[in-house]
Amino acid sequence: MLSKRYDAVNMNSSTALSALFLDIFRANAALVAAGDQLVAPLGLTSARWQVLGTVAMANSPQPVAHIARDMGLTRQSVQRLVNELADAGLVELRDNPHHRRAKLVCLSDKGQATFVSIHKLQRPWVDGLAEGMDVARIEAAAEVLRALRSRLEQGLDERAE
Amino acid sequence: MLSKRYDAVNMNSSTALSALFLDIFRANAALVAAGDQLVAPLGLTSARWQVLGTVAMANSPQPVAHIARDMGLTRQSVQRLVNELADAGLVELRDNPHHRRAKLVCLSDKGQATFVSIHKLQRPWVDGLAEGMDVARIEAAAEVLRALRSRLEQGLDERAE
DNA sequence: GTTGAATTGACAGTATGCTGTCAAAACGGT
DNA sequence: ACCGTTTTGACAGCATACTGTCAATTCAAC
Numbered sequence: 307m308l309s310k311r312y313d314a315v316n317m318n319s320s321t322a323l324s325a326l327f328l329d330i331f332r333a334n335a336a337l338v339a340a341g342d343q344l345v346a347p348l349g350l351t352s353a354r355w356q357v358l359g360t361v362a363m364a365n366s367p368q369p370v371a372h373i374a375r376d377m378g379l380t381r382q383s384v385q386r387l388v389n390e391l392a393d394a395g396l397v398e399l400r401d402n403p404h405h406r407r408a409k410l411v412c413l414s415d416k417g418q419a420t421f422v423s424i425h426k427l428q429r430p431w432v433d434g435l436a437e438g439m440d441v442a443r444i445e446a447a448a449e450v451l452r453a454l455r456s457r458l459e460q461g462l463d464e465r466a467e
Numbered sequence: 468m469l470s471k472r473y474d475a476v477n478m479n480s481s482t483a484l485s486a487l488f489l490d491i492f493r494a495n496a497a498l499v500a501a502g503d504q505l506v507a508p509l510g511l512t513s514a515r516w517q518v519l520g521t522v523a524m525a526n527s528p529q530p531v532a533h534i535a536r537d538m539g540l541t542r543q544s545v546q547r548l549v550n551e552l553a554d555a556g557l558v559e560l561r562d563n564p565h566h567r568r569a570k571l572v573c574l575s576d577k578g579q580a581t582f583v584s585i586h587k588l589q590r591p592w593v594d595g596l597a598e599g600m601d602v603a604r605i606e607a608a609a610e611v612l613r614a615l616r617s618r619l620e621q622g623l624d625e626r627a628e
Numbered sequence: 629g630t631t632g633a634a635t636t637g638a639c640a641g642t643a644t645g646c647t648g649t650c651a652a653a654a655c656g657g658t
Numbered sequence: 659a660c661c662g663t664t665t666t667g668a669c670a671g672c673a674t675a676c677t678g679t680c681a682a683t684t685c686a687a688c
Contacts, residue, residue, distance in 0.1 A: 319597040320590075322605040327498060329612040332539050334495035335675085336619040337488060338644090342676090353644060371666055378493055383645050385667070407653055408666055429481075435618050436480040443611055444483040450600075450608035451490040457596050458497040496645085499674090503646090514674060532636055544675050546637070568683060569636050 323454075330451070344431055348423055349394070355424060357387045358413075361397060362421045367410035369402060396420055484615075491612070505592055509584055510555070516585060518548045519574075522558060523582045528571035530563060557581055 341352035350358070360373055368376075374384040388411055391397045396417035399409035413421065436444075502513035511519070521534055529537075535545040549572055552558045557578035560570035574582065597605075 319600050319602045319605060320593045322602050322609070323593055323597040323600065326605050326609045326612075329609045329616070330491065330494050330498060333491050333612040333616045333619075335539065336616045337491060339676085340619045340622060342643095351643070369666070378496065379644095380646065381666075382647085382668090386644085405654065405666075407668095431622075432481045432484055435615070435622070436484040439480050439484065439611075439614065441480045441483050443607060444480060444487050446604060447608040447611035448483070448487045448490045450604055451487075451494040453600065454596070455490070455494045455497045458494075458501045461501060461592075461596070500646085503673095512673070530636070541676065542636070543638090543677085547674085566636075566684065568638095 326450075326454075344427055345424060348420055348427075350420070350424070354387055354391055354396075357384060358391060358396060358417060358421060358424070361411050362413055362417075367400060367412045369405065369408035369410060371408065373411060391417070487611075487615075505588055506585060509581055509588075511581070511585070515548055515552055515557075518545060519552060519557060519578060519582060519585070522572050523574055523578075528561060528573045530566065530569035530571060532569065534572060552578070 338352045341355065345351065345355045356377065357373065360376055361368075364373075364376075370385050370388050371381045373388070374381045377384065388397060388399075392399055395414055398412050398414045398417075400412055402408050402410045499513045502516060506512065506516045517538065518534065521537055522529075525534075525537075531546050531549050532542045534549070535542045538545065549558060549560075553560055556575055559573050559575045559578075561573055563569050563571045
């Protein structure tokens, strides 16, 4: 009896979870697409915007590998983006007194100005999206995603052992 | 007074929404990574699995463009995946009596067998992930994501006009 | 029937992120 | 001081998904 009830509950949550997967895929795609369009006038993309933001918000200049950990991406991905931002003159790579190879990523003056411009675009955009949405529901959704991610990564770790 | 209260509410939901964005990015990445590992033993990837599943679940064989609309992806992305699945012998492209160029994508015998194998892997995987998660919370999260995606795409449409 | 719009597949190019691998550099225990 | 481990950057290769463009085909309006 108990197992039957358990199965029923589990079946429902499994079905709901499978549906959630699709919504996550779609929301992610829509988010990246919208972000790309938002910062396109500044000559940026969604990914570069995120890296620039991480660099700007950091308390002190950090090497690439540290930024990557902050963002949950691989070093290699961030390295490429940082190199491109450096080519575009938005960030500068300064010598690191504690590590000869690991240069510190800093915003250039141009990068600072761009970051300010981004904020002026981002603020009304997010406000518009959030208008009429319930804070509690948004936070509850975020909690579910974090729980899901935690379980997913736990599963990955177990397989990796 | 009212505008002040409104601003305050809006500010909070904007902040919550910005945080949700990051959780969506992370959850999406974790989901793809976990999916890749899950179906790797079958020689598949997360993306090919999704295409194969869409083909398998369709009531009748569909051309590539129709599958793409189903999945919310572009024709070109799905076309490449279908071609690769065809190369691997998992799907077959049959002549379409109603359209000379738009072949119908069908599962081959090997594709059928693979789909069954996928189910045997997927079912306990999803059940394990869903275990102990609340159905109502999952569905509420999915609703928030759908609302967000709807607003994002509405914004894209407005810009495209 | 003809013409114009929409659909479809094909090809090229770009952006993002991953893994794998290597060598240089820093760190830690002995 | 030494040696093994970890961190870091660099390079190569692959998978995914996007846009843009073109021609073939279908479909609808006239």
